Amino acid sequence: MFNKRVKIKELLAQEPQHQEVTVMGWVRTFRNNQFIALNDGSTNNNLQVVAELGRFDEALLRRITSSASLRVTGKIVPSLGKGQKMDLQAETIEILGDSDPDKYPIQLKNRPTLEYLREVAHFRFRTNTFAAVFRVRHALAFAVHKFFNEKGFVYLHTPIITASDAEGAGEMFRVTTLPVDGSAPRNEDNSINFREDFFGRSTNLTVSGQLEGELGATAFGEIYTFGPTFRAENSNTARHLAEFWMIEPEVAFNDLEDNANLAEEFIKYIIRYAMEHNREDLDFLSQRLAEEEKQLPQDKRSEMGLIEKLEFVINNQFERLTYTEAIEILRESNYNKKKKFQFPVTGWGMDLQSEHERYLVEKHFKKPVILMDYPKEIKAFYMRQNDDGKTVAAMDILAPGIGEIVGGSQREERLDKLTERMGEMDIPTEELWWYLDTRRFGTVPHAGFGLGFERMVQFVTGMGNIRDVIPFPRTPKSAEF
Incomplete structure (x- = not known):
């Protein structure tokens, strides 16, 4: 048998x-x-x-x-x-x-390149590197569910097809059954009449389950989502995917500080779980990374090995500071010529780049960092406005070697503030009437965050390209397998 x-x-x-x-x-x-x-x-x-x-x-x-x-x-x-x-x-x-x-197609004695193995992704699991990566991915996914289950969270399946754009960026894949040969029904102004489409309106693949997750949190108290999300961003880089998985917990009666504490505990838990249950795989990947870095110039090598980097995260209390404090630190570092950035630190209100985030973590504080209270102009409409009128109760968690790994916020629970902000950002309130209803009937302070699962797998495995930590990567001009 x-x-x-x-x-x-x-x-x-x-x-x-x-x-x-x-x-x-x-x-x-x-x-x-x-x-x-x-x-x-x-x-x-x-x-x-x-x-x-x-x-x-x-x-x-x-x-x-x-x-x-x-x-x-x-x-x-x-x-x-x-x-x-x-x-x-x-x-x-x-x-x-x-x-x-x-x-x-895979001759192991010739040690095929990672680039070549992406072309034969249906067989790359049989190599030692990818076998280790995807066993670690499995362990991290299991740890996600284990962590939230132990805390009493409800696992909520939010829609993959949606009519809303949670981020307001517009980079979404359209879902339609209308013909694509130009014969789709039209309105009087020649725009496509989506009332004749399958769902009776324009729909897309989701970029986030957060808005629907908030609905669950205002009933169950604590929920999390863990599912595929999509972004039609034409970025052909080692950091971007068109299809990726997101983990998005949402907790009623939490503020920004509670949110930061939960995110820190969560990150440490799932990394620790992988280190305890997949140490053999992580040691293999660590050795592989060290061998690769020997081929690089000294100034291009990482200061920490893979295992050291993971221990760095789980053994350090994350540093907390405001965006305003971070800008001052970065400006001072530039002023004193301690660090020359590729993207100059122009001042308060700028969006931080990965090199700025890594400087704060790896050079200045030498520990993971949680940045809070960002300028409202560079953040989404749903984030709670602070009393200063300039910032919102947002947070990003920055990790060594990769920069931002978590983004979250306390959500705006006040109906008047939320509708005012939506008006400022040209987000139609009539399309999100169901979202606003949670502010009309029993609104509560609540907060949540999003963690890109592939970004976390990339961090834990040390892989340099995000396409190598998802089984079948979806990127511009590539939807093989």
């Missing part, structure tokens, strides 16, 4: 006791017509299968090629060779799936 197999990771954790087992997996290498390195994806470590000379038919042995799949039954014994503590002495070998080594 197939379900009687033993996972290689579990097997390698035991002591060899001449027990009989059945394992299944894919061939990594086959050398000397006798030694098979078998891997089933549960670990990067291979199990050495020994095919005793003369025991197996030559025709069978010729079919044992790279990436062929096998079912092997035999006895686990202490290994006589170096590099492994046990061997599986094969008694039976069954080929489950053949693989032509000349046509298989």
